Amino acid sequence: MRALDLEYMWDLLPVLIGYIPLTLFMALIGMACALVLASFMAVERIFRVPVLDLFVRLFISFFRGTPLLVQLFLFYYGLPQVLSFLTSINGVTATIMGLTLHFSAYMAESIRAAILGVDRSQWEASQAVGMTQFQMMSQIILPQAARVAAPTLVNYFIDMIKGTSLAFTLGVTELMGATQKEAAGSFLYFEAFLVVAAIYWIIVEALAFVQRHLEIYLNKAHAR
Amino acid sequence: MTSASAISITGLNKAFGDTSVLKDISLEIAPGERVVVIGPSGTGKSTLLRCLNFLDRPDAGVIRLGDLTVDAKTVSHADILALRRRTSFVFQNYALFANKTARENIMQALITVKGQSKADAYTRAAAILDETGLTKRADAYPAALSGGQQQRVGIGRAMALDADLMLFDEPTSALDPEWVGEVLDLMRRVAEKRQTMLIVTHEMQFAREIADRILFMSDGQIVEQGPPEQLLENPQDKRTKAFLRRVA
Ligand SMILES: Nc1ncnc2c1ncn2[C@@H]1O[C@H](COP(=O)(O)OP(=O)(O)OP(=O)(O)O)[C@@H](O)[C@H]1O
Ligand SMILES: [Mg+2]
Numbered sequence: 001m002r003a004l005d006l007e008y009m010w011d012l013l014p015v016l017i018g019y020i021p022l023t024l025f026m027a028l029i030g031m032a033c034a035l036v037l038a039s040f041m042a043v044e045r046i047f048r049v050p051v052l053d054l055f056v057r058l059f060i061s062f063f064r065g066t067p068l069l070v071q072l073f074l075f076y077y078g079l080p081q082v083l084s085f086l087t088s089i090n091g092v093t094a095t096i097m098g099l100t101l102h103f104s105a106y107m108a109e110s111i112r113a114a115i116l117g118v119d120r121s122q123w124e125a126s127q128a129v130g131m132t133q134f135q136m137m138s139q140i141i142l143p144q145a146a147r148v149a150a151p152t153l154v155n156y157f158i159d160m161i162k163g164t165s166l167a168f169t170l171g172v173t174e175l176m177g178a179t180q181k182e183a184a185g186s187f188l189y190f191e192a193f194l195v196v197a198a199i200y201w202i203i204v205e206a207l208a209f210v211q212r213h214l215e216i217y218l219n220k221a222h223a224r
Numbered sequence: 225m226t227s228a229s230a231i232s233i234t235g236l237n238k239a240f241g242d243t244s245v246l247k248d249i250s251l252e253i254a255p256g257e258r259v260v261v262i263g264p265s266g267t268g269k270s271t272l273l274r275c276l277n278f279l280d281r282p283d284a285g286v287i288r289l290g291d292l293t294v295d296a297k298t299v300s301h302a303d304i305l306a307l308r309r310r311t312s313f314v315f316q317n318y319a320l321f322a323n324k325t326a327r328e329n330i331m332q333a334l335i336t337v338k339g340q341s342k343a344d345a346y347t348r349a350a351a352i353l354d355e356t357g358l359t360k361r362a363d364a365y366p367a368a369l370s371g372g373q374q375q376r377v378g379i380g381r382a383m384a385l386d387a388d389l390m391l392f393d394e395p396t397s398a399l400d401p402e403w404v405g406e407v408l409d410l411m412r413r414v415a416e417k418r419q420t421m422l423i424v425t426h427e428m429q430f431a432r433e434i435a436d437r438i439l440f441m442s443d444g445q446i447v448e449q450g451p452p453e454q455l456l457e458n459p460q461d462k463r464t465k466a467f468l469r470r471v472a
Contacts, residue, residue: 121319124279128319129333129385130309139336143323221323221365 009191012182016199019175024203026092026174027161030099034160035153037100038107043137045112056108063105069166072098076170091170099163103156110156114149115141147218154211158204165200175199229290229310229388230255231420236285236296238268238275245271246282247444253389256418260431260452263441264467269424270316272441273391276422277311278304289388309337312382316394318374320366326377327353327362330384338385348384356380356410372403379410390414392423428471432456440464 041056063071076094080087118141126136168177175196183192231253238246245268253259261269274280276287282296289310294303320329327349334345353359356376366374375395382390395411396404408430415421415434425431431438432452439449440459448461459465 119322121315121317122322125313125315125319125321127279128277128308128311128313128315129381130305130337131333132305135336139332140321140323147323221325222367 004194005188005191008186008188009195012192012195015182016175016178016196019173019178020199020203022092022172023161023164023175026096026099026164026167027157030096030103030160030164031157033096033100034104034107034156037104038111039142041104041108042111042115043142045108046115047133059101060105060108063102064109068098068102068163069169071102072166072170091167091172094170095164095167095172098166099160102163103160107153107156110152111145111149114145117148118144147222150214150218151211154207154214158207161203161207162200229420230288231389232286232288233276234286234288236272236275236287237283238271238280239283245444246275249285249444249446251439251446253420253422256420257436258415258419258421258434259423259437259439260435261422261424261439261441262426262428262431262467262471263439263447267441268444269441270393273313273393273422273424276389276391277308277313279313309385310388312385312387312390314375314378314382314390314392314395316398318366318371318378318398320374320377320381322366325363325365326358326369326373326380329366329377329381333381334384349380352380352384355383355413357406370403371399372406375399375403375407376410379407379414383414388420390419390421392421392425394424394426396425396427426471428456440467442467 041060044052044056072094075098076089076091080089122140122144123136126140131139164174165176167174168180171177173181179192179196183189186192231251233249233251236246236249236251237244249272261272263269271280275282275285278299285296287294287296287307289307292303292306292310294307320326321332324332327346330349330352331342331345334340334348335342340348349362350359353362356379358373358376358380361369361373364373366377369377379395392411396407399407404427408427411421411423411430412434423431423435435452437449438452438455440447440455440461440463442463448455448459448464455464456468459468
């Protein structure tokens with residue numbers, strides 16, 4: 001047993017903090033794309049558009065049914081071999097793509113469940129005043145479903161932030177990759193990974209704080 | 225404001241599975257006429273109203289509203305939207321948009337459906353909030369309103385649409401007794417403007433006061449109809465007599 005090298009940890013901290021923007025960048029872009037794709041698929045699953053429905057179901061089944069790491073390797077190492085225009089897909093792009101597709105499959109299911117939970121009266125009232133289906137979904141149904149789905153979606157976002165650490169397997173020097181390199185140089189693995197664990201932890205806790213405020217905001221229509 | 229279009233319904237039929245709920249209903253409503261529908265539970269009163277704006281899809285029948293003709297057999301998506309935009313509906317359970325304030329509930333369709341500017345919709349909503357006595361509660365969400373207030377917003381939302389035909393499906397049935405009076409008062413004021421109205425209600429006194437005509441429905445058919453005095457004092461059909469004995 002040896003003492004922790006606190007000085008090393010302290011010096012490492014600013015180095016690793018410098019990689020937070022890349023991690024957040026991948027997670028935020030991934031989340032934004034996943035939200036759009038998931039909402040689209042959720043609405044499709046409700047209306048069951050012929051043919052398209054088959055593809056959406058297959059998509060959701062595949063991306064929920066296989067590991068994220070496998071999907072990332074498939075995009076980064078596999079796709080360029082069959083699609084020649086992708087000769088050099090960069091690791092960051094492949095990660096964002098993988099996170100988007102993987103998490104959109106899960107998010108589509110929770111958004112769909114939230115939509116189905118919106119009271120029938122809300123659909124009928126929208127129809128009765130003459131709204132188009134698009135107006136009904138975008139202004140009445142989805143905002144109400146968002147309130148129900150929000151806690152689950154934030155949890156997926158948290159998973160996504162942690163999921164960005166897999167980018168290091170595609171050769172991206174992000175938070176995890178940088179830590180790996182630093183640790184390999186100093187041999188102080190325990191210290192290095194402790195610091196990176198703390199950084200992820202703090203990011204997620206900060207997000208949980210945002211989540212509480214988001215929920216208060218979304219629930220304002222339901223306060224008595 | 226007087227609605228200008230006459231309404232004519234011909235051969236309306238609706239079944240749920242094997243159960244025929246509306247059996248060849250035909251009905252004319254004159255502009256400005258206030259028609260009340262009464263009848264036992266489960267006879268198709270709600271279904272009749274819901275077929276008129278295609279919340280339920282009729283199996284057959286033709287609905288004419290001014291120059292708009294909608295045939296259930298050949299109806300298009302555009303027909304349904306047009307019909308819905310020329311009618312308005314007041315629900316038994318209010319059905320206010322839960323994510324919108326009272327004011328926004330009234331403004332919503334003015335902006336999205338009628339394409340009015342926000343400023344115009346706001347002005348119109350302010351006038352309606354005043355008329356329905358809700359100015360003070362304008363920025364409250366439905367969950368924070370009493371049943372009576374919610375239904376007054378529901379009626380206000382329908383009034384804002386300036387529909388050729390206002391449909392009311394038992395607007396006071398879900399209310400605690402203490403709130404029924406204020407909602408009926410508001411409906412009286414709407415009726416005084418000679419707004420064309422088709423109202424399902426169990427409030428016989430109210431029906432007698434405001435109706436130009438009362439329809440008695442039983443088992444998916446209009447059994448008997450006439451002015452309130454005639455239908456309520458001197459019913460002809462034995463089913464009407466039996467029903468009126470029960471509710472009197
Ligand atoms: N969506 C539906 N699916 C199946 N059956 C239905 C549906 N809606 C209504 N019905 C049936 O149609 C019949 C007529 O219903 P409707 O609601 O029109 O009656 P009502 O006259 O409005 O009755 P109440 O006074 O109880 O409101 C009833 O037997 C009802 O069970
Ligand atoms: Mg009914």
